[in-house]
Amino acid sequence: MGATGGRCVFPACFPYDACPSPPFRPRPASGPRLQFATMKAHFAMNLSRRQTLATLLALLCAAAPAVAQDKPRVVLIVGDSVSAGYGLGNGQGWVALLSDRLKEAKSPYTVVNASISGDTTSGGRARLPALLTQHKPAVVVIELGGNDALRGGRLAATRENLDAMVKDAQAAGAKVLLVGLEIPPNYGPAYVKEFNALFADIAKTRKVPLVPSIFAGFGEDLNAFQGDRIHPTASAQSKLLANVWPSLSPLLTAR
Secondary structure: OEEEOOEEEOOOOOOHHHOOOOOOOOOOOOOHHHHHHHHHHHHHHHHHHHHHHHHHHHHHHHHHHHHHHHOOEEEEEEEOHHHHOOOOOOOOOHHHHHHHHHHHOOOOEEEEEOOOOOOOHHHHHHHHHHHHHHHOOOEEEEEOOHHHHHOOOOHHHHHHHHHHHHHHHHHOOOEEEEEOOOOOHHHOHHHHHHHHHHHHHHHHHHOOOEEOOOOOOOOOOHHHEOOOOOOEOHHHHHHHHHHHHHHHHHHHHOO
């Protein structure tokens, strides 16, 4: 037994504690220990990422109501040539004048004009569901029926179509304004009476505001109409808006 080359040499049976212990040197992690350390580091990193993501999502959710409140509320106009601006230049119709008024007032409402020249209550009824889904309007203005009368259509069908449109718009959460008009006496007294009354009947049944006649105050003035004596001139469009506005404006302030 002895020291050789600075090393302790002893037989296998020699007591272990009789030889000085070598200095401790930590062994690098390997095998299961290395895998555990790696998994622990990944877990800490993933936890940090999840916490960051959760914070971002919370901030986004908090900001969502403010974004929704800033989104413009839609006033959807569903009408015929009277609202489509037949025979007029761009920006001259009463609907365009309404849009201008709301913009000047910095109103949160924006106008979508879905009016089509020649449209009837049947066509409007067919188009309305898709328009409600697309625009999600806060207010729906229905100006239809004139072409039904011009074609001598069954007024029972006109009544049914308008009533269904009002009902569908209300079911979608929109406030509704029904816009009527009066037809000339040459259609016969019974037809004229029934036509002029159906708008008021629907408005009363569905509890919606009514513009009795969009041509009120100038309907007999031929100078206010184009050569066809059906469509108002550009200079008369402000009168149409003046007839609609008193019934429409309360819907733009009510919650």
